[in-house]
Amino acid sequence: MSSGRDISKKNDELNDLVTEKQWLIKEIHHRVKNNLQIVTALLHRQSSFIKNKVALSIIKDSEHRMQSIALIHQRLYQTDDMVFIDIHTYIDDLVGHFRESYGLEGNIQFRMELAPLRLSVTKAVPIGLILNESITNAIKYAYPSVSGIIYISLHTEGSHHNLSIKDNGIGLPEGWELAKVNSMGMNLIKGLSRQLEGKLNIIVDDGVKVQLIFPG
Numbered sequence: 001m002s003s004g005r006d007i008s009k010k011n012d013e014l015n016d017l018v019t020e021k022q023w024l025i026k027e028i029h030h031r032v033k034n035n036l037q038i039v040t041a042l043l044h045r046q047s048s049f050i051k052n053k054v055a056l057s058i059i060k061d062s063e064h065r066m067q068s069i070a071l072i073h074q075r076l077y078q079t080d081d082m083v084f085i086d087i088h089t090y091i092d093d094l095v096g097h098f099r100e101s102y103g104l105e106g107n108i109q110f111r112m113e114l115a116p117l118r119l120s121v122t123k124a125v126p127i128g129l130i131l132n133e134s135i136t137n138a139i140k141y142a143y144p145s146v147s148g149i150i151y152i153s154l155h156t157e158g159s160h161h162n163l164s165i166k167d168n169g170i171g172l173p174e175g176w177e178l179a180k181v182n183s184m185g186m187n188l189i190k191g192l193s194r195q196l197e198g199k200l201n202i203i204v205d206d207g208v209k210v211q212l213i214f215p216g
Contacts, residue, residue, distance in 0.1 A: 040066040061136060061185070067097055068132040072124050085124040088114045091131065091152060098135055106147070108139060113153040117161065123214075126192040127163065133185040134165035134210040142169025142207060159216055166209040178202050 040063050047059045071093045075085055095110050102108075119127065131152070138150050151166040178186070178200075189210070193200040198214030 037067075037070050040070065057140075058184075064097075064101070064132050064136055065129060068094060068128040069125055071097065072121065072128055076121065084118040084120055087117045087119055087124065087127070087154065090124065090128065091154070094128065094131060094135075095152070098139065102139055104139070108143060108147060109149045111149055111151050113151075113155070115155045117154060117156065123196060126195050130163070130189050130192050130210075130212060131165060133189050137185060138165065138167040138169065138208070142167040144170065148207075156216065157213075160213050161216055162211070162213050164209055164211040166205075166207060168207040170207075171204050172202075172208055176204075 043059050043063045043066070047056055047063075050056045050059060071090060072085055075090055075093070076083075079086075091112065091114060095112070099105060099110075135150060135152075138148075142148060142150075148168050151168075152164070153166075154161065154163045156162070178190075181187075190200060193212055193214070196212070196214040198212045201209075201211040201213075203209040203211060
């Protein structure tokens, strides 16, 4: 009888430890999100004192990068699953952030075709940053004087996932080559693609399409 009570007590202690660990993990995600939003707020505050357009653009880009990561930790904190991210919901959040930040209503539209997919944090963060850079580039450079559409698609093909971000803007300059580009944003996309062991393609097709095929 005593052994049965001992086992029951041990099980209760283990359950308490699991519950405590889950709470601690959620708290970590919450604090990371808050810290990233503090950094974002500081960058935003700093930008109000900057008059140089190039420097201001760099600060704004950094704000969006911080926010793209903060949204991931916010999602993890708000759900019971603290390891995997629902990418469909995350992309909706990210697009909402861009609409609000750039005031895109009536100017640039988003059209999305997203398969249900859950990714680990280690993959969700680089995917979020790749999305952030690609959408930012489309907003800033694809439509200098007209409105347009940004298409985001994500689907699974066998053991790989296919992510694409496409605009219907003015395209790329003649002679443009991915290997020769040395911008911060494009270097970030290339580096994160390698981190995901993915294949990156930049395609000019009635605009620009950023395509990443990466293993599941």
